[in-house]
Amino acid sequence: MTRIKLSAAILLGLVILSIVSGAWIIGSCRDLQIRSIQVEEAWLAGDVEEAYRLACRLEEDWESFRRPAAVFLRSRELLEIDRITSRVRYRTASGGELQPELAELRHMLEQLRSSVIPRPETVL
Amino acid sequence: MSVILIRALLLYVLVIFSVRLMGKRQLGELQPSELVITILVSNIATLPLEDTDIPLVIGAVPILALVCFEVLVSWLDLRSVRFRKVLSGSPKIIISGGVIDYDVLRELRFSVDDLMMALRSKDVFSPEEVQFAIVETTGSVSVMKKSAEDTLSRKDVGLSPEESDPPQVVITDGKLQRTAMESIGLDDEKLAALLKRAGVPREEVFIMTADPYGGCYISRKSGGAPVLLKGGDEK
Structure with missing residues (x-):
C-alpha cells in the first residue's frame, strides 16, 4: 500500500509540477512578447533612447527567465531566442533593422508558449 | 564531462528508485506491462544521459510517470479480475489429461520445440510424463507430472511430517x-x-x-x- 500511496503522490506532484511550470512558461513568454511590442513602439515613435532601455530590459527579463527555464526546456529551443534578444539590443543601439528581429522573437516566444500547452497538435 | 558524470549518478539513483518502487514483482518473471515499462525506462534514461541538451527533468518525468502508472495499474490488476485479464491475459492449458491441445499451441504461437524446451526445463523429457501443463501469463510453463512419474513425498511413505522454521x-x-x-x-x-x-x-x-x-x-x-x-x- 505504501508503494501505491507513494506512486499516487509522485503522480500528483508531477501533475502539479507540469501545471505550475507550464503556467510560468506561458506567463513569462507573454510578458516578453509585451516587452518586445513596447520596444517596437518606442522604436517606431523615434525614441531610440527609450527603445534601447526597453531592449536592455527585454534582454534582462529573458536572461532571468532562461536560467530556470533550462530545467524544463531543451537548450536549443532557448539558444535561438537568446541570440535574437542580444541582436535586438545591438540593433536598437546601432540603428539596424529591428522590426524583423522583433517579429521573429515574438514568433519564437509564441512557439515556445504553445509547445507547453497540451493541445492535440502538441500532444500528438 | 563532470556534468555527464553527475547526470549519470542522478539517473542511476532515479532508475534504482524506480525499480524499487515497482517492487519485487519486477525482479522476477515479467508481466507484459512490466516488460514494456522496463524497456521504456531503460530507453528513456539513456536520452538525457548522452545528450546534455535535454534537461534531466525531461528524462525523469516520463520515467517516474511510467513507473507510477505501472504501480497503480498493478494495484487495479489486484482488485479487478476483468482488468487483470485484459492487461495480463489468462493462463492457457496446453496439455490436459496427457493430451496436447494443438489449437491452443497454435494460438500461442508455441512450436513443438518451444514446448519440449519448456518441459525439459521442468525436468520432463517426454510429453507422456505430463498430466497437465499451463502456459502462465508471464510465458513460463507450469507442469504437473502424471502420478506414476511423480516423486515420493513423506506422506506417500507414511513418515510423520517434520515442520520447522528455517534458521x-x-x-x-x-x-x-x-x-x-x-x-x-x-x-x-x-x-x-x-x-x-x-x-x-x-x-x-x-x-x-x-x-x-x-x-x-x-x-x-x-x-x-x-x-x-x-x-x-x-x-
Missing part, C-alpha cells in the same frame, strides 16, 4: 541482526549462552545462523571448521 542469520561480521533475532525469539542472553557453548567470542564470528529450537551454525573470521550446535545440545 536466521543473527550475526554477520560480528554485528547483531536484531530483526532476525527477534523473529526466532533470541535475546542477548540466549545468544551469549549459545556463543559460550560454542566457545567463540562475538567479535570472532563471521556468520552465525540460529533456529528457534536452539540450533546454530557459527563460522569464524579466522577460518577453520565451523561450529555446529543442534537444538537441545548441551555441548
Whole structure:
C-alpha cells in the first residue's frame, strides 16, 4: 500500500509540477512578447533612447527567465531566442533593422508558449 | 564531462528508485506491462544521459510517470479480475489429461520445440510424463507430472511430517541482526549462552545462523571448521 500511496503522490506532484511550470512558461513568454511590442513602439515613435532601455530590459527579463527555464526546456529551443534578444539590443543601439528581429522573437516566444500547452497538435 | 558524470549518478539513483518502487514483482518473471515499462525506462534514461541538451527533468518525468502508472495499474490488476485479464491475459492449458491441445499451441504461437524446451526445463523429457501443463501469463510453463512419474513425498511413505522454521542469520561480521533475532525469539542472553557453548567470542564470528529450537551454525573470521550446535545440545 505504501508503494501505491507513494506512486499516487509522485503522480500528483508531477501533475502539479507540469501545471505550475507550464503556467510560468506561458506567463513569462507573454510578458516578453509585451516587452518586445513596447520596444517596437518606442522604436517606431523615434525614441531610440527609450527603445534601447526597453531592449536592455527585454534582454534582462529573458536572461532571468532562461536560467530556470533550462530545467524544463531543451537548450536549443532557448539558444535561438537568446541570440535574437542580444541582436535586438545591438540593433536598437546601432540603428539596424529591428522590426524583423522583433517579429521573429515574438514568433519564437509564441512557439515556445504553445509547445507547453497540451493541445492535440502538441500532444500528438 | 563532470556534468555527464553527475547526470549519470542522478539517473542511476532515479532508475534504482524506480525499480524499487515497482517492487519485487519486477525482479522476477515479467508481466507484459512490466516488460514494456522496463524497456521504456531503460530507453528513456539513456536520452538525457548522452545528450546534455535535454534537461534531466525531461528524462525523469516520463520515467517516474511510467513507473507510477505501472504501480497503480498493478494495484487495479489486484482488485479487478476483468482488468487483470485484459492487461495480463489468462493462463492457457496446453496439455490436459496427457493430451496436447494443438489449437491452443497454435494460438500461442508455441512450436513443438518451444514446448519440449519448456518441459525439459521442468525436468520432463517426454510429453507422456505430463498430466497437465499451463502456459502462465508471464510465458513460463507450469507442469504437473502424471502420478506414476511423480516423486515420493513423506506422506506417500507414511513418515510423520517434520515442520520447522528455517534458521536466521543473527550475526554477520560480528554485528547483531536484531530483526532476525527477534523473529526466532533470541535475546542477548540466549545468544551469549549459545556463543559460550560454542566457545567463540562475538567479535570472532563471521556468520552465525540460529533456529528457534536452539540450533546454530557459527563460522569464524579466522577460518577453520565451523561450529555446529543442534537444538537441545548441551555441548
